[in-house]
Amino acid sequence: MGLILSSMAGFGAAIWGFATYGYGGGLQTQEHGDVIVLIGLIIGLVMPFAGCASIYIGRARYRKYKEATGRVH
Numbered sequence: 001m002g003l004i005l006s007s008m009a010g011f012g013a014a015i016w017g018f019a020t021y022g023y024g025g026g027l028q029t030q031e032h033g034d035v036i037v038l039i040g041l042i043i044g045l046v047m048p049f050a051g052c053a054s055i056y057i058g059r060a061r062y063r064k065y066k067e068a069t070g071r072v073h
Helices: 002-022 033-058 060-069
Strands: none
Touching: 002 033, 033 060
């Protein structure tokens, strides 16, 4: 679940990159804002899938236990 939550950092970096790349002239202007946006979007889009895969893999034995014992919960 931590991987899913950490995707917010990637989306935050992408938003910051858009803001610094699009509105030049201030103290926060970046020459390579597009690179920051790209890295942020990659992190923001990959982390939820990695988190869901980790949760699915981590709960495999529990699913097997539920199936073997007939638990409903």
